[in-house]
Amino acid sequence: MKIDVLKGDITTLEVDAIVNAANSSLLGGGGVDGAIHKAGGKQILEECMHIRNQQGGCKVGEAVITNAGKLKAKKVIHTVGPKWSGGNAGESEKLRTCYQNSLRLAEQADLQSIAFPNISTGVYGYPKTGAAEVALKAVKDYPYEKVQHVIFVCFDDENYRLYSNRLNDPQ
Ligand code: AR6
Secondary structure, rough: EEEEEEOOOHOOOOOOOEEEEOOOOOOOOOHHHHHHHHOOHHHHHHHHHHHHHHHHHOOOOOOEEEEEEOOOOOOEEEEOOOOOOOOOOOOOHHHHHHHHHHOOOHHHHHOOOOEOOOOOOOOOOHHHHHHHHHHHHHHHHOOOOOOOOEEEOOOOOHHHHHHHHHOOOOO
């Protein structure tokens, strides 16, 4: 399994799945969530609403998979990151399960490539250094079967630097 780091807009990627940093309502929002729904069109929201009607949204740390509408990706995996509230509310464990549950859905759907944004590090306020450590460990430790390529898509310079430096670090 190969891990890459890119800087840019996740909505432009031609991969099997892009991951959305959603909220529990699954009805869209700002940040990367807003960008994905804007670029992908209403087909994604319609499937999110269908899932919401069936299971009442998505809990923190969990993930759901939908079509990718007009995007070049084949699927969108929506996961809900934790809101940072000081670090003693299980934030790191919840963030880890976002990555693990997203990878599990990709494996179950026979997908080979998946791109992650830096979940929780925008509106939800998770400190970027800690979030990068959790994300990289979760992705490196996952027991892969079909997924062959994971891409971290960093939107800002700080995240890009953090991921690039840590990925090249043998630790
Ligand atoms: N491509 C890649 N990364 C992006 C993009 C993009 N187009 N746009 C922003 N980012 P955020 P959260 C980065 O706030 O913190 C939404 O309203 C951004 O720089 O999108 O998990 C949801 O509906 C940051 O590093 O997600 C929720 O209510 C990262 O994506 C809430 O925000 C995550 O920032 C979720 O907050």
